[in-house]
Amino acid sequence: MFAWITLLPALYIGGRYILPLHLPLALRLLFFIGVVAVAQCHLVYKLVFGNRFAPEFPHSMMVAINGLFGTLIVFTLLLILCDLISGVQFAIQGTWPDYGLVRHGLLGVAVLIAAYATYQAVKVPRVKTVNLTIQHLPKAFDGYRVVQLTDLHASTLFTGRWMKKVVARTNQLDADLVLFTGDVADGSVEKRFNDVAPLAALQAKDGRFAIPGNHEYYSGYLPWMQRMGQLGFTELINRSVAIEKAGNRLYVAGVTDEAALRYQQEGPDLEQALAGVDRHSTIILLDHRPENARENLAAGVDLQLSGHTHGGMVYGLASIVKRANKGFSSGLYTLDQRHLYVSNGTGLWNGFALRLGYPSEITLFVLKGDDTQAR
Template identity: 40%
Template sequence: MPRLIMFLAIPAVLFLLPWWTLIAAPTDGAGPLFQLGSVVFLLGYLCLPASMFLGHGPRQSDAASIVGDTLLGVMWVVFSWSLIGTVAGLGLALAGVDNRAAIVAASVLAISAALVAWGIFEARRVPRVRTVDVAIRGLGPGLDGLRVVVITDTHFAALDRLRWSERVVDVVNAQHPDIACHAGDLADGSVAKRHPQVDPLGKIEAPLGRYYITGNHEYFGDAQGWIDHMTSIGWQPLRNQHETVSRGGDQLVIAGIDDPTGVGLPGHGPDLKTALAGADPHTPVVLLAHQPKQIADTAAAGIALQISGHTHGGQIWPFHYLVRLDQPVVAGLSRHTDNTQLYTSRGTGFWGPQLRVFAPSEITVLILHPERAES
């Protein structure tokens, strides 16, 4: 019962404030525009939980999930700007401005429409390449300039993004990666339904290895199926294990751990000690861990660099403020001890709503260099 209440209450909040801002306040709660707008908002409110249940519940209807996810994203944008508009309206009232409700409604509607259109474009475009130089303590000179290309949170789902997947592969290969990584949340749905969108990843070329870890969304579905499928297309899943790569006579450990949600599946769940068992303690380690908050254990182990995703950079502003309550970092390179850094990708795809607002997607090129001693 509490879950049902939350399932209905959250959409109610998302619709109630925009209804007041766009419909009730500017019409003074009367007239045909008020009546028509109220009916539209009521239908939207009923549609959101219904389509989300049909799309993400037992039926797994792709059509319903597209409707529900899109409506959720649009209403988050409208809700956010309705809240801002309400604050602005108070300022207009203090300034004695007439027709402030109409001014606020028109502004919120115009800004929301523009951001939704832009957000859809940003979400569906091929991500920009973000290049970051990372100094690694103890990295040998033979590995100076090593190119680690990271994709993550592709979330292949109901929208068929096969062509997008192929273009992402082209961009990744154009970066000439030495190592390619997928940091989890590969797809939403079964292997049978989603593998055509995933299969192009098998064409990524990286001479020192292609490595994949599970994210939380794999554990919402068929995690082992996706692990097996990625193996079948030439990727090396790192399930609490590591590989050692060599170039120019120097070595680097590439390790990976399961997502914390894996503890619900027998034999799964993060185990950093097992992942590093047998690794040369004098060789720097790059760890793939889906969630940034796993950095606490990473830093305690003295690992040089953790690569994560999960946050999507917030995906739709201002959601990143809520993400920050759960994760220590939302995006970018951060240092957590003298020895440990974390790179958090904003993600390559998107989850649910096909919108990205002030949180652009990325294909990341991490260029590793030996850390220079300070003079």
């Protein structure tokens, strides 16, 4: 179905831009074949590599493919807009205007927009600081520094060199905790072994904790859990840990992703994750997807950290992503004085590496209490 959907922009460009070009038929045909190939890049990934989630083309080629795919989408939208304006003029004047030169200009605009969107997707993310008030946060944890990384998607697009820069930027934050909310890589452990290796250098005073996202299951769940352990992460598979300071506790809990059920693995279970947890203590929950936030917060969670949506990635698409995730897609949501934070993602799936308006992030939370008394 996805392949048919992405074919539509290619057909539109073929009919409205390529066909009218004053070029030999052979050149127009080659141009059209190239556009179709770009539109069907995900199908090409599956045919060549057996998996559309983990193409193994070189870095520069992956950047180019994403830029061309972005150009395809943007140019289609601009052509549709141009044709709508032409339709209005036809209705008023009775003649269909010739916007041939304008269409060439629109192609140039599309290339520039797509190039910028691709750059925004692949650059090393900036730090986003969120000062967050937690009700009844114990005084010992006032000013506590929690860093969230998510959706790293290590690949030939997001390589070890990029990962090393992410780690260096994270280590400058003097974190008490580093929490990873899933989707570490696209591809097997063998292929991504060196790309994720820099994560071993992450520094946090009270530990590094993680949960799997859906892509860990696509890429080999058990080997990736073992690899994350080698990198120094404690995977919270429907369980929790207590962080103690001055006789007070803060709990970090984690649930698995629903994709686990399709791979005969343990599905998400909040009750199991919170078993033995004092519900009157401060609880941070790691849940890759934000869609269950209302239920999770109602169960006593003070702060849920999620990823998965990549923030919506680009204008327009973000509203669809939000609807698919029960109204959550990017940033901080407060429900009955409890919080959900949906990160835009530190990296991005390399099959759609475009960002406009929803930049990648390394998220630093500085926890503040509005009540200095422990619960």
